[in-house]
Amino acid sequence: MNIFANPNKPRGFERSIKVENLSRRGILKGLGLAGSFVLAAPLMSRSAFAAYETGASKMPHGTVVDPRVFVSIAPDGIVTIIAHRSEMGTGVRTSLPLVVAEELEANWSRVRVQQADGDEVKYGNQDTDGSRSTRHYLMPMRQIGACARTMLESAAARRWSVPATEVKAVNHEVVHSASGRKLGFGELAADAAKEPVPSIEGLKLKDPKDFRYLGKGEIGIVDLRDITTGTARYGADVRLPGMKYAVIARPPVTGGKLVSFDGSEAMKISGVEKVLEVKGWPWPSKFQPLGGVAVIARNTGAAIKGRDALKVVWEDGPNGKYDSAAYRKELEDAARKPGLIVRKEGDVDAALKSADKVIVGEYYLPHLAHVSMEPPVAVAEVRANKAEIWAPVQSPGGTREDVAKTLDIPIENVTINVTLLGGGFGRKSKCDFALEAALLSKELGVPVKVQWTREDDIHHDFLHTVSAERIEAGLDKNGKVIAWRHRSVAPSIASTFAAGAVHQAPFELGMGLIDLPFEIANIQCENPEAAAHTRIGWFRSVSNIPRAFAVQSMVGEIARATNRDQKDMLLELIGAPRIVDLSSVKDPWNYGEPYGSYPIDTARLRKVVELVAQKGEWGRPMAKGHGLGIAVHRSFVSYIATIVEVAVDEKGKLTVPRVDTAIDCGTFVNPERIESQLEGAAIMGLSLAKYGEVTFKDGKVQQKNLDDFPVIRIDESPRVTNVYIVPPGPDTPPSGVGEPGVPPFAPALTNAIFAATGKRIRVLPIGKQLET
């Protein structure tokens, strides 16, 4: 079987690599301090020349391919490579520099990684979201490394007065084979810096067969030692001289505002120094702070106690009667009525009328909170018209823009220092917490840390949307599906920016609704209206979570109704290997990628199903109370199929003995990180399916902490998670890894529960539905 086998090696770094940690004022501004390779040259921003086209050039500030921005070499040979994306557990701070090192022919043990500050003009787009880092930057990073290698080779050839074609960079040296001469990178750095940057079009990239690092899975993440030993610096670890600590009481209802407050009792708490109002903006207002009352103290604990002692009167505003139970009923009712048609092929109404059998599935998924291990936190120092921020942000470029606009200062006067993120999941692409710190520092004239508690995090999140999904499938007398109508009703993320948004945006519709890959003659997708009554934001995998749950659960329901095997039913619905024609869709979106490079290829979809079925031993005998479920989903232009084995005991206790997942993510950098992301997706998917639910009463979030919004503990995690990676074909573009593992998990799980118990779960979380 032509399958990349996961390296059966223990995790861990095999080389001692150190990330240059941030320090106050000590962060290297640019590369001038880091080595002699750097020129004070103008930036060279150009679109990447690649064997495949991506959507990178359409991102804000596009892609910068310039070795002088990303690479420096010190006289001692140490190579410093800039990581311009944010590290939140995916390993991107290792993966992208590793790509540069590969093409540069650098020895990874002599490479240092330096975190970039937020500067998209300099580095290109820095939004670390959408599972885009590798797919947008694999080729640009190769080009950057190859440019630097070529400059080193040119410098050596010039010094030896030999043609450049006679020299070659090999493992941190440039070698002239004919004479046996060698020069280390450090010895050549100064001269190399004087060489012109070669044009991308003429670059020679390494032959993949010569790769030492890419695709091998032998390099641990650069942060591993620090994370393991507790010395890694996250946002909460930043401390500045004279810094004050703040927590904020925010309006408990989205759109509410402060009426009055009394801070006298708070001021009696030891350590509390000040109580003041924080400016808030009427909703919707992008990522602006909600406002409220800040308690400023000498430490976070005192600030929290001070906040507890505040007397505050809020006006809840127009969302003051948001009740998620009543709203759920409205969503479900709406899903039973026609809505805005967003994809139409054939005649669904007629096909359903003529069908021999119609199967209807109604599914509901609640709001979800991100609950990253590290709640939002930010430190800001604002003096005169300059601001410096230290924060775990996924979008340092966007944060820089928003801080500048909020403080009304030039963007050049804003510095965003990116710390490690203790998880992100999309929450930290919204910079409201950094804006709060900036506003308070400006007001107080000293550095301020704003720390969110877990309760703040859950109460004031940009939540994952709530969703009702309804699918009608019409079958002919032979059990073949001839009609498919999918209605998806959910408030849109666009409501965070647009007051009247009631329909999903194209990018949301494109996550598992209008991109249905099934070969069915009559397809209709609809999107009834849904107004938002809280802040909705991006959440790992976004709308793919409810859509995959509905579609893949429905496949299980059809298989049951027709007495078919789930996997066989799935392959029948996917149909023949082909490129799915989405010409009937006004805006297919396709994750922002050109359809030519990233089409919906059902051959790849089928392959992951077949692979996971083979490797996961689909159909193997099950003990009583055990069951297998399968699901497949394409998201972030990757293909993933998952098999879950469940065990349900007589009392309804659910455990997951085994998970098997196959992924086709095209060309990849580090299989060890893919495996890690998919293991994490299984844990997160199980956690959300079992417990994930945020509810509202009187406009207020009812959950408070991890006791009533639980995440699974280690004893509940899947016992075994096996990952199989489909090897890429020649020039197969890279695609997403960070998010695609989550969507197929829940339907594979609930299909397995059905196989084990005969009980169909249509509403998440599972909660107590299995208890007898």
Place this chain on the structure above:
Amino acid sequence: MQRKLKTLGLLLLGVPLLIGQAVSGQTSSPPPATATRPPETMPGQTSVISNSSPATRTETTGQINPDPKIKEMNEDAKQKIEREGK
């Protein structure tokens, strides 16, 4: 090949938390909480009774932000998500 995830057992020892009232003695009526364990509710925080209508699926709140700067930021964000999706 495949690799198995092995679960590791961790034993977390609970540490009793002192009640703020017992140790601070700084106020006559400190909140029933510690720095690491906030109170279940914020007794000092109240909402005036909302006279808003029930939140529905079809009606937006009608709230708009009149600040030109915020309007611009909202518009930029809308264009951004239409272009890149995220």
